[in-house]
Amino acid sequence: MFDTHWNFETIQSVCSPRHGDCGSFARALQKIHGGELVGFYTSENDELPKHVVLKYNNTYVDFDSVATESQIAQEYFITGENMVVLPESEKEIHDVMINQRIVKQLVQILKNNT
Numbered sequence: 001m002f003d004t005h006w007n008f009e010t011i012q013s014v015c016s017p018r019h020g021d022c023g024s025f026a027r028a029l030q031k032i033h034g035g036e037l038v039g040f041y042t043s044e045n046d047e048l049p050k051h052v053v054l055k056y057n058n059t060y061v062d063f064d065s066v067a068t069e070s071q072i073a074q075e076y077f078i079t080g081e082n083m084v085v086l087p088e089s090e091k092e093i094h095d096v097m098i099n100q101r102i103v104k105q106l107v108q109i110l111k112n113n114t
Helices: 008-012 022-033 069-075 100-113
Strands: 036-041 051-056 059-062 065-067 084-087
Touching (some): 008 100, 022 036, 022 059
Antiparallel strands (some): 036 084, 059 065
C-alpha cells in the first residue's frame, strides 16, 4: 500500500521530515490513509519523541521507509532497555512536533503523488 517513492524535492520545499518535521509528515499520511501516530522515545520521561511515524497495520511508515519497529529505532539510534514506543492514544504528541500548515500542504502533495 505504501510506496516511499514520493517526490522528495516537492516535500522538502515545504518541510524537512528528516530534521524535525517527522510529526507533520506522519500526520499527513494519517489523514490520507488512517492508522495511528507513534512516538519513539529514548525513555519514559521524555517530553518529546525522538521520532514520529505512522503505524498502519503493524507497519511503520516514515519519510523514507516502510519498516518494522526495531528497524525504525535502529535507524534513529533509539536503542537500549529504556526505549519506549508509544501510540498517540497513550501519550500525546505535542503540537511542537506537528505543524498544521505543513500538514495541509503535505496532504495535497502526497495525494497528487499517488
